Amino acid sequence: MRGTLAVYEKEVATYFRSPIAYFVVAVFLLGTGYFFLYNVFLSGDATMAGTFQSMGILLLTVVPVLSMRLFAGEATGGTLELLMTLPLRPWQVVLGKYLGAVTILLVITAGTLIDLVPLYLFGKPETTTILAGYIGFVLLGMACLAIGQLCSALTQNQIIAAVLTAAVLLALWFVGHLQNFQAPTSGLRDLFAYLSLNLHFVDFIQGLVRTEAVAFYLAICAVALTLNAGYLEWRR
């Protein structure tokens, strides 16, 4: 546990000592602010639904930047050799790094809370719906980061890691659209719907916290992190 904690603290310190975290947080909050104004002031509805949808897409662009350095950066910096030869098990490295990235995600999420101030000042939003949306956003972000961290472990090049992550995330985001090409009775139709990062998120935005959707995101995290740790051990 102590090893995981040490890796976690090192990760968070590294994020905040490099410009990446500030840049990512700033871009994300600027983007979210813009979409918030656009959705709320133009439509006149006191809801976060449109903003959450935009936040989901913004997340797809921001996660590859956050996650690309997680392992590829260690490999190019020569520090992977340190991590893999210290008394740490691969899962401790994977978990410590992942929790560090999730911390940045939570900082980003907390930053968007400011949008709620005008919402509550000038309207009567549904608190439970907003809460569900935030739960969905954090779960979506956690799944995306787990995928990004796995991609980062597969290559030594940060750019390749970022592009690979973006490709996988976009594919999983839009895979739901493939439903339209299937016959209504096709089993693939359900599969495409089930694999979609987006379709599960929509449930949360509408205020539904479905066990199936929560389990979907957590399963992605578990599978990606397990593969990540297994890959590190296998490569030894």
Add this chain to the structure above:
Amino acid sequence: MLSPHVTSPAPLIELESVSKRYGSRTVVHDLSFDVRKGEVVGFLGPNGAGKTTTMRMLAGFTAATAGRVRVAGHDMATDHTAAARRIGYLPERPPLYDTLEVAGYLRFVAKVKGVPRAAMPGELDRVAAACRIEPVFRREIYKLSKGYRQRVGLAQALLGAPDVLLLDEPTAGLDPGQIQETREVIRAFGEDHAVLLSTHILPEVTLICRRVAIIHHGRLLAIDSPAALQRAMEETERVTLEVTAPPDDLRRALLGVDGVSGAEVRAAAGRNGVMLADCRIERRDGVESAIARTVAGRWDLHRLERQQATLETIFLKYVHEAPEDPPV
């Protein structure tokens, strides 16, 4: 092949018929040797000989394809995390986090190595003093010079009082003063630990290593003390002299000395009348003094020097005589 040990503590580093293949390319062939407590063993070889790969197998960064690697009694194939607690490892490139401060970086490594919270400040001070990095203790690592980076890497390896120290070219990039200080740290550490020191700086090995392992094309060519390697190297030794004398007379006089088996005489460039003589002598005492008496009695003897095989000549001899092994 192993040099005799008066007391023979259990080896802390053991390699038994270890091989490492990457695809069809074999980088390390059937390598076996050990390092005991209280020993600094020099690991010599030209670039690409397999030194770094062997270091990485010992440190647990990569697994051996065949054979057994044991460090501090732990099998690295099954138990590398437990072994890691007892290993200090400085890879070829110091593994540093550029954006962290030196203190923060060392604290991270110490925490992972299980240094208790209460002992942390003392432990950091100890390694900082040993590696002379106090002046940069609060500085970010990306601002450090190459010499300091190397020493922060060494400090990291010393944290947590490991039993085994694996150092891959620890003095690379240091200035002469720093090299001397670093050697002192390694020598002191080696007194009651096991140290494997990879290098291609030969004098370093003669100065601080009890034994030397020479490796080439991934195969162990020799392992012994520097002195024993020197003895084995040459059955005869050489003496060189500078004398002002007629060349033919000098040559005859030298060959007349008991124990001299050959002599070559040539003029020293740019020094009128001074001859350089190169004699092959038998390995026994008193031959040099007999030469000195013979020559000094008749001519001006400027210099007389016994030539011993240096580690450099030994190393080159082993490497050149090794069967050429085409990279498979």
